[in-house]
Amino acid sequence: MMKRLTDMYASLGLDEKLLALGKEIETVLKDRFDAIDQIAEYNQMKVLSAMQKNRVAEAHFSGSTGYGYNDLGRETLEQIYADVFHAEAALVRPQITCGTHALHVALSANLRPGDELLSPVGRPYDTLEEVIGIRPSKGSLKEYGVSYAQADLKEDGSFDFDAIGRAINSRTKMATIQRSKGYATRPTLSVASIGELIAFLKSKKTDIICMVDNCYGEFTEPVEPTDVGADLCVGSLIKNPGGGLAPCGGYLVGKEEYVEQAAFRLSAPGLGKEVGASLGLSQTLYQGFFLAPTVTAGAVKGAIFAAALYERLGFPTFPTCKTARHDIIQAVDLGSKEALKAFCLGIQAAAPVDSFVTPEPWAMPGYDCDVIMAAGAFVQGSSIELSADGPLKPPYTVFFQGGLTWYHAKFGILSSAQKLLEANLIAL
Numbered sequence: 001m002m003k004r005l006t007d008m009y010a011s012l013g014l015d016e017k018l019l020a021l022g023k024e025i026e027t028v029l030k031d032r033f034d035a036i037d038q039i040a041e042y043n044q045m046k047v048l049s050a051m052q053k054n055r056v057a058e059a060h061f062s063g064s065t066g067y068g069y070n071d072l073g074r075e076t077l078e079q080i081y082a083d084v085f086h087a088e089a090a091l092v093r094p095q096i097t098c099g100t101h102a103l104h105v106a107l108s109a110n111l112r113p114g115d116e117l118l119s120p121v122g123r124p125y126d127t128l129e130e131v132i133g134i135r136p137s138k139g140s141l142k143e144y145g146v147s148y149a150q151a152d153l154k155e156d157g158s159f160d161f162d163a164i165g166r167a168i169n170s171r172t173k174m175a176t177i178q179r180s181k182g183y184a185t186r187p188t189l190s191v192a193s194i195g196e197l198i199a200f201l202k203s204k205k206t207d208i209i210c211m212v213d214n215c216y217g218e219f220t221e222p223v224e225p226t227d228v229g230a231d232l233c234v235g236s237l238i239k240n241p242g243g244g245l246a247p248c249g250g251y252l253v254g255k256e257e258y259v260e261q262a263a264f265r266l267s268a269p270g271l272g273k274e275v276g277a278s279l280g281l282s283q284t285l286y287q288g289f290f291l292a293p294t295v296t297a298g299a300v301k302g303a304i305f306a307a308a309l310y311e312r313l314g315f316p317t318f319p320t321c322k323t324a325r326h327d328i329i330q331a332v333d334l335g336s337k338e339a340l341k342a343f344c345l346g347i348q349a350a351a352p353v354d355s356f357v358t359p360e361p362w363a364m365p366g367y368d369c370d371v372i373m374a375a376g377a378f379v380q381g382s383s384i385e386l387s388a389d390g391p392l393k394p395p396y397t398v399f400f401q402g403g404l405t406w407y408h409a410k411f412g413i414l415s416s417a418q419k420l421l422e423a424n425l426i427a428l
């Protein structure tokens, strides 16, 4: 006799009332989820068309070793990325270790001593501070004589065009535009608004190279920043575009000239894209990219579901469940250390890997307080997989993201609330 789904959830430890609340919320969100499915369907066809156009065949999966000369699988995958992003060229490599590395390659390759980098959207992602030299670091752009200017967003999260105009000068060579809010409290930028910003920057200075930090944003919309004038788009393969399968890697996509500069920087001047063994990873990168539109859609649904559930439970959320989505990150102010720990315990308990461990806060380097993290992932640090983290300081905000399937994201969120319920931190 087959177990009923509700009994299965009960045996996984979910309270009946919580399950009923989850079901109710899912019903309310039906139209939004339909819209997300439509974006996924569109993006799926975009990826499929690019794969067919480039005549992907089994031979592309065989991979290379050593120098990696003439690696047809690697070259074809790069052409597929370029086609999906409607761009001239791409660099998609397992040798790019993470998103920060990809961004560093893009910046350091295209800037020269005496140039200035501008962030027109305020302070960049934490790890970029050392890349740029906002916080001193060995080998930062600053050490190489590249200066940095910043125009903050206005109070309401909109662009401060006056300040941006004032910041542009004869040395301004490149602009770095972060699409996702990351772990900051500002709105994530839509692709359309990035387009407006790029048009403004180019109207002030035609040859400014506009680079978008696309981390967490890929496939959340039917268009990408390269569709609205970005010269370069950069991201990590253990986030959205790896589809949960890529075991490592990063990508850059955009104008041929800027991608080539990056290839020369990643390997060596003169070698560029010609080298870089794919080590048998190509098949996984192809397959992950093929799955990425639906995996991303599941993660976006999870983020909205989390917002809706926690709003119902009385917690402030950012963004709210009504907000249009352009990335996969959800923040919830949990208000106490106990609630933050319980939330993370629930996410961990819902994982397919390491579900039996208890996340403990620790003094992570680079933070001014203890941080707690929950992740039971197939790929270490993968944040397209269900994961949560937060600094142990008021307002005890948890940042939640990922879920390789919508069903897993949903279960993880319900499991987090279950732990709050068990600790008497919420009532139903």
Ligand SMILES: *Cc1c(COP(=O)(O)O)cnc(C)c1O
Pocket: 098, 099, 100, 101, 125, 127, 178, 179, 180, 181, 182, 213, 215, 216, 236
């Ligand atoms: C994750 C992320 C990065 C850096 O990526 P890592 O892979 O962690 O190095 C940069 N920018 C944004 C907006 C991100 O979300």
